[in-house]
Amino acid sequence: MLHYLEMEDKVTSPEKAEEAKLKARYPHLGQKPGGSDFLRKRLQKGQKYFDSGDYNMAKAKMKNKQLPTAAPDKTEVTGDHIPTPQDLPQRKPSLVASKLAG
Amino acid sequence: MAISRGLAGRTVPEAADIISTVEFNHTGELLATGDKGGRVVIFQREPESKNAPHSQGEYDVYSTFQSHEPEFDYLKSLEIEEKINKIKWLPQQNAAHSLLSTNDKTIKLWKITERDKRPEGYNLKDEEGKLKDLSTVTSLQVPVLKPMDLMVEVSPRRVFANGHTYHINSISVNSDCETYMSADDLRINLWHLAITDRSFNIVDIKPANMEDLTEVITASEFHPHHCNLFVYSSSKGSLRLCDMRAAALCDKHSKLFEEPEDPSNRSFFSEIISSVSDVKFSHSGRYMLTRDYLTVKVWDLNMEARPIETYQVHDYLRSKLCSLYENDCIFDKFECAWNGSDSVIMTGAYNNFFRMFDRNTKRDVTLEASRESSKPRAVLKPRRVCVGGKRRRDDISVDSLDFTKKILHTAWHPAENIIAIAATNNLYIFQDKVNSEMH
Numbered sequence: 087m088l089h090y091l092e093m094e095d096k097v098t099s100p101e102k103a104e105e106a107k108l109k110a111r112y113p114h115l116g117q118k119p120g121g122s123d124f125l126r127k128r129l130q131k132g133q134k135y136f137d138s139g140d141y142n143m144a145k146a147k148m149k150n151k152q153l154p155t156a157a158p159d160k161t162e163v164t165g166d167h168i169p170t171p172q173d174l175p176q177r178k179p180s181l182v183a184s185k186l187a188g
Numbered sequence: 189m190a191i192s193r194g195l196a197g198r199t200v201p202e203a204a205d206i207i208s209t210v211e212f213n214h215t216g217e218l219l220a221t222g223d224k225g226g227r228v229v230i231f232q233r234e235p236e237s238k239n240a241p242h243s244q245g246e247y248d249v250y251s252t253f254q255s256h257e258p259e260f261d262y263l264k265s266l267e268i269e270e271k272i273n274k275i276k277w278l279p280q281q282n283a284a285h286s287l288l289s290t291n292d293k294t295i296k297l298w299k300i301t302e303r304d305k306r307p308e309g310y311n312l313k314d315e316e317g318k319l320k321d322l323s324t325v326t327s328l329q330v331p332v333l334k335p336m337d338l339m340v341e342v343s344p345r346r347v348f349a350n351g352h353t354y355h356i357n358s359i360s361v362n363s364d365c366e367t368y369m370s371a372d373d374l375r376i377n378l379w380h381l382a383i384t385d386r387s388f389n390i391v392d393i394k395p396a397n398m399e400d401l402t403e404v405i406t407a408s409e410f411h412p413h414h415c416n417l418f419v420y421s422s423s424k425g426s427l428r429l430c431d432m433r434a435a436a437l438c439d440k441h442s443k444l445f446e447e448p449e450d451p452s453n454r455s456f457f458s459e460i461i462s463s464v465s466d467v468k469f470s471h472s473g474r475y476m477l478t479r480d481y482l483t484v485k486v487w488d489l490n491m492e493a494r495p496i497e498t499y500q501v502h503d504y505l506r507s508k509l510c511s512l513y514e515n516d517c518i519f520d521k522f523e524c525a526w527n528g529s530d531s532v533i534m535t536g537a538y539n540n541f542f543r544m545f546d547r548n549t550k551r552d553v554t555l556e557a558s559r560e561s562s563k564p565r566a567v568l569k570p571r572r573v574c575v576g577g578k579r580r581r582d583d584i585s586v587d588s589l590d591f592t593k594k595i596l597h598t599a600w601h602p603a604e605n606i607i608a609i610a611a612t613n614n615l616y617i618f619q620d621k622v623n624s625e626m627h
Contacts (some may be wrong), residue, residue, distance in 0.1 A: 100507035105456040107510040115456075125401045125423070129354055129373055 207610035209597055213277040213285065216601040219247055219608055220287060221615055222272025226256040227288055230300065231617075251300060251340040256291040264265050266292050274359050277537045278381070281365070287346070288368060292355040295370055297346035297381065303339045306333040311492045320590045321406070351377050351387045358408045364415040371408040371420060378432075388605065390438050391420065391430065407466050408522075413473045418441075425462030425480060427487065444486050445476070447494045457509045465521035471529040471602075477533055479524040482506065484535050499545045499552065502537050505585045517591050525600040525607075536595025539584065541571060557595060557616040568618065 098106075109115060204225025211220050219231040226472075232250035259268040278286040278297075285300040309331045314320050355370035355480055361368045369378050369390070376391035395401055408420035414434045428441035449458065461481035468477045476487045482503055485495035501522075505512060512518040517538075524535040536542045537554075545552045554571045574583040597610040605620035 099453060099455070101453070101455040101457055101509060104507060104509040108456060108513060111510075125404055128404065 205613035210599040210608045210610050211275045224271045226270030228255045255289045295348040301347045305333040306336045306353045308334045360410045362410045373545045374406040421464035421467040423463040446490045466523040527600050528603045539589040540593040542595045557611045
């Protein structure tokens with residue numbers, strides 16, 4: 087009887103073994119993966135934040151070359167140098183909590 | 189077996205070139221692809237040459253156009269991708285061809301026409317279109333239509349905008365040829381092909397409180413013959429068949445298709461891998477085909493309790509779910525397809541592999557879509573993934589599968605054994621020369 091119970095513990099499905107691996111790496115992972123947090127992140131796909139006012143100002147300045155502009159400082163990101171939406175890095179919402187937070 | 193013809197892409201794929209949808213038209217004469225850059229490319233099958241009757245028509249580029257452009261929703265600070273999510277052909281009703289293409293937010297109706305004649309011999313204008321000196325005109329002539337080089341013209345006839353708050357995942361033309369539906373994560377709308385300023389909402393699963401959200405719509409399709417029936421699939425693995433005659437708002441399903449889950453087998457991944465990524469009615473209209481992360485399933489419309497057939501696509505991934513969750517591959521949305529006689533089903537997998545299952549013989553095969561493995565006119569060789577244990581010479585081990593090479597989009601010619609496979613930025617068209625009629 088005891089022997090049979092020991093066998094049960096060792097034979098876990100590959101899926102459950104993978105789940106154990108995941109929980110070991112991310113102990114704070116929520117219990118319900120299909121829950122609303124996951125779905126709401128999915129619904130927010132494609133969200134990029136940028137200031138449309140600054141973007142339009144920058145576009146207007148590029149057209150009108152006579153305006154004095156400061157020498158482009160590659161490290162500074164203000165005013166004329168607001169990145170265009172195409173330049174924005176993709177903000178992928180991370181589902182798994184950062185290891186630093188763990 | 190099958191003979192291939194690969195169409196080249198760049199060696200380092202540009203994001204815009206990634207093919208995002210593939211669709212044959214109703215006769216199979218035309219094949220449309222959409223890509224991440226918002227472009228549509230249409231291929232046409234060359235008519236069979238009388239001199240070489242065994243050399244069946246191959247597909248050449250017929251037309252290409254920019255369907256969607258990137259947009260910004262300033263109010264919500266949202267970028268709207270130009271990526272073409274789906275293309276659906278309208279049944280051909282005259283000399284022109286029409287198709288619907290959609291990105292996340294806007295559906296467009298495109299009309300494709302051919303021009304092979306032009307009028308010549310105008311009275312007031314010369315050949316270049318410049319006005320003639322009227323003193324040189326001494327007699328009147330009737331302009332005559334003369335043949336010219338074929339020109340394919342594409343024009344946007346309708347733009348169906350502002351119908352969706354969330355991202356459109358499916359469109360489906362009704363068999364009535366007058367209406368079509370579009371589905372996003374939470375809602376399905378019914379449109380008339382001629383009316384762009386309004387649509388009817390027929391399914392709405394948005395909860396009053398978004399924190400109560402438990403499932404989203406993943407795909408939907410109209411029944412091929414019954415214009416009142418449609419199906420939609422969910423992220424929880426269920427299918428709902430709805431009848432538009434029953435109510436204006438089809439929130440209550442007519443039939444719910446769900447496979448009971450074994451509670452002892454439940455894991456963190458169960459719900460994610462049960463999410464249905466694609467649903468397709470059979471040509472007969474009697475069955476439905478669904479794809480979830482690890483299997484394809486055939487459902488009988490007359491039986492809601494469970495699928496009648498289940499085929500394992502790549503069960504060996506079950507022991508890799510942890511890393512597939514970390515690299516997001518577990519959320520990949522694979523499509524599935526029926527052949528013309530509903531006897532064989534096909535779906536894509538990783539490493540540029542795709543799988544076919546014969547429903548009658550119960551045999552299955554794994555094939556590869558890659559430049560190295562398929563020279564033009566070469567016969568495709570079956571591949572095998574080994575899971576440890578005995579390993580044959582050409583087997584690939586699970587650990588050396590390339591998960592960046594995914595075949596998400598596949599299409600089968602409506603009548604013949606011709607398939608179109610999208611492998612990232614490359615399109616492969618395979619033809620079965622030996623058995624060209626379906627059997």
